[in-house]
Amino acid sequence: QVQVVESGGGVVQPGRSLRLSCAASGFTFSIYGMHWVRQAPGKGLEWVAVISYDGSNKYYADSVKGRFTISRDNSKNTLYLQVNSLRAEDTAVYYCAKDRGGYCSSTSCHRGFDYWGQGTLVTVSS
Amino acid sequence: QSVLTQPPSVSAAPGQKVTISCSGSSSNIGNNYVSWYQQLPGTAPKLLIYDNNKRPSGIPDRISGSKSGTSATLGITGLQTGDEADYYCGTWDSSLSVGVFGGGTKLTVL
Numbered sequence: 001q002v003q004v005v006e007s008g009g010g011v012v013q014p015g016r017s018l019r020l021s022c023a024a025s026g027f028t029f030s031i032y033g034m035h036w037v038r039q040a041p042g043k044g045l046e047w048v049a050v051i052s053y054d055g056s057n058k059y060y061a062d063s064v065k066g067r068f069t070i071s072r073d074n075s076k077n078t079l080y081l082q083v084n085s086l087r088a089e090d091t092a093v094y095y096c097a098k099d100r101g102g103y104c105s106s107t108s109c110h111r112g113f114d115y116w117g118q119g120t121l122v123t124v125s126s
Numbered sequence: 127q128s129v130l131t132q133p134p135s136v137s138a139a140p141g142q143k144v145t146i147s148c149s150g151s152s153s154n155i156g157n158n159y160v161s162w163y164q165q166l167p168g169t170a171p172k173l174l175i176y177d178n179n180k181r182p183s184g185i186p187d188r189i190s191g192s193k194s195g196t197s198a199t200l201g202i203t204g205l206q207t208g209d210e211a212d213y214y215c216g217t218w219d220s221s222l223s224v225g226v227f228g229g230g231t232k233l234t235v236l
Contacts, residue, residue, distance in 0.1 A: 035225065037171075044128070045163070045171065045214050047225030059223050095170055110218035110225050112161035112176030119170055 002026035002115045004079075004096045009120030012086055020120060022079040022096030027115075030054075030074040033099035035113060036081050038092035038122075048094070049081065050109050053102035059109060064090075086124045093119040129154060130215055132228035139236050142205050146231045148198040148215030154226055158218045160198040162191055165212045165230075174213075175200065205235050 008020040022034070036048040049060045049070040058070050069082040079096055101111035131149040138144040148160065162175040173182050175191035178198065190201040198215055215228040 037225075037227075044212075044230040045165075045216070045227045047216070047227060050225060059225075061224055062222075097171075100176060106223040107220040108158060108218055109223075110161070110216065111159060112173055113163070113171070113216070114173045114176070114182060116170040116172070 002098070004098060004115055004117040006094060006096050006117040006120040009094065009122045011123045011125060013126050014087060014124055016086055017082070017084045018086065018122060020081040020083065020094055020096075020122070022081075022117060024077045024079065024096075024098070027098070029072075029077040031102045033102055033104045033109065034072060034079045035097045035099060035110075036070060036079075037095045037097055037113070037116075038090075039095070039119075040089075040092040043092075046092070050099070050104060051079070052104035052109070057104045057106075057109070059104075059106070083122070086122075088124050091122060091124045093121050095119045128229040129219060129222075129226040130217070130228035132213075132215060132231045134229070135232045135234065137234040137236055138205055140205055140207065143201065143203040144205060144233065145202075146200045146213050146215075146233070148200070148228050150196050150198075150217065150226075152196055153221035154196075154217050154219040155193065155198055156196040157220055160191070160193055160215055160217045162198075162200045163214045163216065165214065167211070171214065202233075207235050209233060210235050
């Protein structure tokens with residue numbers, strides 16, 4: 001069955017970095033777009049970033065642009081999120097989500113997130 | 127402040143029907159597909175509706191979605207206590223080139 005499993009979260013000091021990973025199985029990873037979505041404690045969902053099926057297109061929320069980098073390794077069925085210059089407001093559960101589509105452009109990059117991981121908690125605190 | 131606007135809360139009695147609205151603009155809902163998600167307490171979101179009105183396999187037909195212009199609506203009939211959850215709409219914003227969610231609506235089944 002389809003599974004996406006995040007890892008890499010933890011407690012980190014402001015200004016430091018982390019790399020989140022998302023291991024995918026049960027589907028052909030290389031033909032689907034993948035997203036990161038986060039949820040701060042007690043808050044709603046916030047879209048973070050997306051990468052197209054082949055890694056050629058990437059888009060970011062303004063709140064993370066320049067600090068976060070999304071990438072993927074289709075040979076390992078794994079999605080990554082490099083998070084740098086962390087701030088207190090980045091504290092959240094980070095979810096990896098599979099898009100129903102693969103193609104992604106600046107005008108259309110979301111066909112519904114049909115599978116989500118259980119999330120990995122990132123806490124930014126001194 | 128979310129790009130998409132949802133009511134913070136809705137409520138209805140068991141067996142009744144409820145609708146949740148999601149309002150946006152021409153750059154997001156008006157020109158892109160809308161999805162709806164259910165998030166039960168302490169769990170990851172779950173896809174309920176994609177492409178405005180399609181249900182994934184396993185989602186009962188008492189769940190429905192619609193879109194008109196720059197607004198979308200989620201409908202749930204035959205409410206059950208197990209439907210108590212937070213509900214989110216989501217889509218793409220073509221002008222900003224970002225994904226967007228509504229602020230979420232908490233459904234209470236009285």
